[in-house]
Amino acid sequence: MAVKxxxxxxxxxxxxxxxxxxxxxxxxxSTNMPLIMLALWxxxxxxxxxxxxxxxxxxxxxxATLLVRLMSGAWVVWxxxxxxxxxxxxxxxxxxxxxxVAYSAENLAAxxxxxxxxxPVVGILLWSARAHLGHDPFLWAIFPVAMLGAxxxxxxxxxxxxxxxxxxxxATSLFEAWxxxxxxxxxxxxPLDLFPxxxxxxxxxxxxxxxxxxPVELILGKPAxxxxxxxxxxxxxxxxxxxxxLSAVWxxxxxxxxxxGG
Amino acid sequence: xxxxxAIVRAQLRASAxxxxxxxxxxxxxxxxxxxxxxxTLIPILVVFGRTQVLAGWxxxxxxxVLGWFVALKGFLEGAVSPSLMNVIEHVRKGxxxxxxxxxxxxxxxxxxxxxxxxRVVDLAGALLIFVYAFHxxxxxPSALDxxxxxxxxxxxxLVLYSISILVVSIAFIAVRVDNLLYLFQSVFDVARWPSTIxxxxxxxxxxxxxxxxxxxxxxxxxxxxxxxxxTAFGSLxxxxxxxxxxxxxxxxxxxxxxxxxx
Numbered sequence: 001m002a003v004k005x006x007x008x009x010x011x012x013x014x015x016x017x018x019x020x021x022x023x024x025x026x027x028x029x030s031t032n033m034p035l036i037m038l039a040l041w042x043x044x045x046x047x048x049x050x051x052x053x054x055x056x057x058x059x060x061x062x063x064a065t066l067l068v069r070l071m072s073g074a075w076v077v078w079x080x081x082x083x084x085x086x087x088x089x090x091x092x093x094x095x096x097x098x099x100x101v102a103y104s105a106e107n108l109a110a111x112x113x114x115x116x117x118x119x120p121v122v123g124i125l126l127w128s129a130r131a132h133l134g135h136d137p138f139l140w141a142i143f144p145v146a147m148l149g150a151x152x153x154x155x156x157x158x159x160x161x162x163x164x165x166x167x168x169x170x171a172t173s174l175f176e177a178w179x180x181x182x183x184x185x186x187x188x189x190x191p192l193d194l195f196p197x198x199x200x201x202x203x204x205x206x207x208x209x210x211x212x213x214x215p216v217e218l219i220l221g222k223p224a225x226x227x228x229x230x231x232x233x234x235x236x237x238x239x240x241x242x243x244x245x246l247s248a249v250w251x252x253x254x255x256x257x258x259x260x261g262g
Numbered sequence: 263x264x265x266x267x268a269i270v271r272a273q274l275r276a277s278a279x280x281x282x283x284x285x286x287x288x289x290x291x292x293x294x295x296x297x298x299x300x301x302t303l304i305p306i307l308v309v310f311g312r313t314q315v316l317a318g319w320x321x322x323x324x325x326x327v328l329g330w331f332v333a334l335k336g337f338l339e340g341a342v343s344p345s346l347m348n349v350i351e352h353v354r355k356g357x358x359x360x361x362x363x364x365x366x367x368x369x370x371x372x373x374x375x376x377x378x379x380x381r382v383v384d385l386a387g388a389l390l391i392f393v394y395a396f397h398x399x400x401x402x403p404s405a406l407d408x409x410x411x412x413x414x415x416x417x418x419x420l421v422l423y424s425i426s427i428l429v430v431s432i433a434f435i436a437v438r439v440d441n442l443l444y445l446f447q448s449v450f451d452v453a454r455w456p457s458t459i460x461x462x463x464x465x466x467x468x469x470x471x472x473x474x475x476x477x478x479x480x481x482x483x484x485x486x487x488x489x490x491x492x493t494a495f496g497s498l499x500x501x502x503x504x505x506x507x508x509x510x511x512x513x514x515x516x517x518x519x520x521x522x523x524x
Contacts, residue, residue, distance in 0.1 A: 023441055026441045026444075026445050029445055030441070030444050030447075030449075032448055032449065033448070033451060036451055036452050036454075036455070037305065039452075039459065039460055039464065040309065040316075040455055043317050043459040044309055044312060044313050044316055047313075050313075051312070169286065169287070173287075173290045173291065173294055176294055177293075177294060180294075180297050180301045181301075189304070190304070190308050194308055194312070196311070
């Protein structure tokens with residue numbers, strides 16, 4: 001059932017994204033933090049490289065970060081908390097399709113349009129920092145898998161916290177806290193290898209890295225092949241873990257759910 | 263004039279009382295604000311772990327810029343944005359009519375409709391940052407510097423407010439601009455760095471077109487006693503012109519407004 005419906009859901013999701021293209025574009029533009037950080041580090045690196053990064057190295061890092069961020073975006077947490085608060089989740093529950101599956105299709109369907117917007121970023125990346133990109137075809141081969149993993153992790157975390165709105169009033173605040181911590185520990189603000197070693201050691205095993213930094217590291221060709229495979233396994237391990245958490249939270253939440261307003 | 267103050271006081275008291283009813287949220291949001299101040303600090307700590315001086319700014323001097331940034335962000339997200347988001351909602355639903363019919367200035371009424379008092383945590387954070395920065399600098403600012411800095415702060419608040427009013431004025435023409443306000447909030451993040459780290463076109467944009475330099479860099483320079491009187495008076499004049507322009511734009515868009523209900 002879900003398998004048959006999925007392509008149709010993707011098509012309608014894509015159409016919705018195209019219909020609200022101006023709004024969509026503005027949302028994309030508000031992902032500009034990597035460029036701001038780039039301006040800062042470029043100023044620092046004017047007088048010589050910082051750690052392993054030259055000025056061009058920073059350009060490569062932050063453009064890759066921007067690219068991965070644009071291509072792994074989801075927004076299910078906002079929709080889910082709103083629908084729970086307003087009671088419209090009940091309508092979704094009545095359909096013969098799991099609401100989370102429907103959400104995932106809606107979020108996934110925006111990716112092609114996101115890709116179109118991300119194209120200029122790819123262009124600038126290739127044009128200005130080509131020398132800093134990875135050369136190993138093996139790393140490029142696992143990059144799409146890592147990207148999918150990053151998107152799934154983003155979506156699953158959002159879905160888990162969104163589902164928590166069935167228990168908590170302040171689920172969106174919880175998500176903001178997650179955003180703040182993850183901005184620091186996922187490499188979004190600062191490359192993880194510029195942190196002090198103690199912080200690095202913690203950051204490298206937490207799930208945050210696999211949301212963003214790991215695909216970026218693949219683009220830059222940093223890890224050795226063996227390490228890359230290990231990291232990929234860890235990433236998908238987290239995907240499975242979060243999937244299990246989500247299904248547990250979802251089931252427990254639905255048991256106590258009573259739509260507001262009947 | 264007296265009547266204006268009475269209106270402002272009553273309105274502010276009402277919105278504060280409304281916000282204070284949600285006590286758990288008060289605590290949660292306060293904790294979040296602390297977290298975000300921390301997230302704002304971390305990049306600076308890492309950068310100055312790598313360098314002593316950045317584009318002529320030492321670590322404590324940079325903290326002053328950051329302090330103003332934290333304070334202004336608190337003002338923007340605690341006092342300006344919530345009210346103006348409300349306006350956009352009113353325009354969409356056609357309920358702005360009720361406000362326009364009231365016998366007081368509509369811009370005043372919509373501007374103070376909603377505040378989030380827990381953002382005072384940001385102000386406290388900013389104050390702590392200032393105290394620490396001057397402790398590290400090993401001196402206290404002179405009374406004149408503080409006065410100059412406060413004058414620049416008033417200018418900064420006025421510019422911030424005027425930009426938001428301009429954004430809302432666009433709401434009368436193109437209704438889906440709640441995300442335009444988000445876009446501005448995200449661009450505002452640039453103001454966490456001194457404007458002098460930017461080079462070329464970006465420097466011009468952030469000084470004149472979108473005067474972020476005025477908002478955080480100039481008040482910080484004033485505290486350090488480094489702001490020239492010419493720059494100070496120039497930016498005060500610019501601010502007044504900008505505010506007048508925003509007021510005119512608001513009047514023009516109110517003139518164009520044709521209620522959604524009829």
